[in-house]
Amino acid sequence: MPTNLNRADFVLIDHLQAAWARAGRENLDPYLSVEREKRVFPLICQFDPTEGQYHSWLSHWRRRLWDQRGFRTSVDLMQLEDVRRALARFHDLKDRLPVEQRDIGQYRTVDDLRSIIPTRIAESQRRKERESLKAEAYRQSEILYRDGKWMVVRLKGFAAARFWGLGTKWCTTSAEHIYLSYAGKGDLVVFLTPHGKYQLAPASTMFRDERDDPIDVRIFRGAPPAFMSLVGSHLGR
Known part of the structure; x- marks a missing residue:
């Protein structure tokens, strides 16, 4: 040397x-x-x-x-x-x-x-910030179902709302106080599919797509039975 x-x-x-x-x-x-x-x-x-x-x-x-x-x-x-x-x-x-x-x-x-x-x-x-957000988001998430690109995630904090809502127009991703106003009525649940993300707010029977537009539950047609079972349970069906 x-x-x-x-x-x-x-x-x-x-x-x-x-x-x-x-x-x-x-x-x-x-x-x-x-x-x-x-x-x-x-x-x-x-x-x-x-x-x-x-x-x-x-x-x-x-x-x-x-x-x-x-x-x-x-x-x-x-x-x-x-x-x-x-x-x-x-x-x-x-x-x-x-x-x-x-x-x-x-x-x-x-x-x-x-x-x-x-x-x-x-x-x-x-x-590094994305990696940190992901790590914190997983700590604040309860994975209810996962099968390939099909997932159901219960959100337990704002970091989880931000991470699972990346690329969407959901207002719950924009500010913590908005997220808390929804979460105060019950946990938010995100449904991920090969075709996009959908969020179900507490006290609501309406799913929202990534543009924050309401969608019909029939969009999940062809989903795995266990996934559809969770859709039904969260809709009270």
């Missing part, structure tokens, strides 16, 4: 070789070009917020400046400070990114580091 010093030396050598090759393509003195980069690149590396983890990224960032502004372009301290802040932010957030998105090499520019990370963090956070 190479030490940090060896890794830094390797990156510097690779960078200087790239400078030599670039000078040759532009008909410039390769010796002077390499000497210049020997001075410039270590300065750039001082803006790595870690102990050398991002030297390779900084080398490729410097080479992209050659493409954009010319091989002999200089760098200023304000520009380097922007780079340092972007790298420090990435380093701080890296462990909260999905594993496949933690490789600094997939981010080519400072703007990439600024703009992509918040989106990916948000996506990761939303996924």
